[in-house]
Amino acid sequence: MPQLTLYFLQASRSIRVAWLLEELGLDYEVKFADRENGAAPKWMKEEAGGLGKFPTLKDGDLLLYESGNITEYLCDTYDKEHRLLPAVGDPKRYAVLQWVHAAEATYALHALAILYCRWFQKDGDVTTTEEGLSGNVRKDMALLNSSLTRSQGKFLFGDEVTAADTMMEFVADFVFARGLGTKGQTWPRVEQYVMDCQAMPTWQKAQKKTGHKL
Structure with a gap:
């Protein structure tokens, strides 16, 4: 049996880790579940432990949580050529990590605020609240669009996938799929980026193995 086990909840950030595992060429088992209510x-939740949030990665006896943390662990442990995340001390490492962390701390934070408003706001005008929250998403997407435009290739750091892309693809796709703060605005470079990421054989292999869909 593979040493690595990915606990994959549908639909969730878990695709990030599956894609990264495929990029690293690692063998792994998927324990998949659809959501219930x-x-x-x-x-x-009982088997993976922690806060009951996913993805969760098991490597031997080690359980790891949070997609950004799992990304750093996998790259530092298995990416011996530092292809997806440069080595400690290399300035490019921190440029890549900026996107790894922004994927959750900024992009997902702003998008989920809108989703939770739709789900949980009981009083007041949900539309007005959502409009107020949407400005952050539009600024985020504009920055991603301009960063991709400046790139010398299809991805954030050229024509080779990095950990920045394995983290950012999901949140960009999620924003578009749920219409979170977009308000009819489009970002052509980001839209092309999502398509380019999903055209990668490694992403497609991860999607097929896990059954990921939004």
């Missing part, structure tokens, strides 16, 4: 099933 909008949440992970009990067996998955």
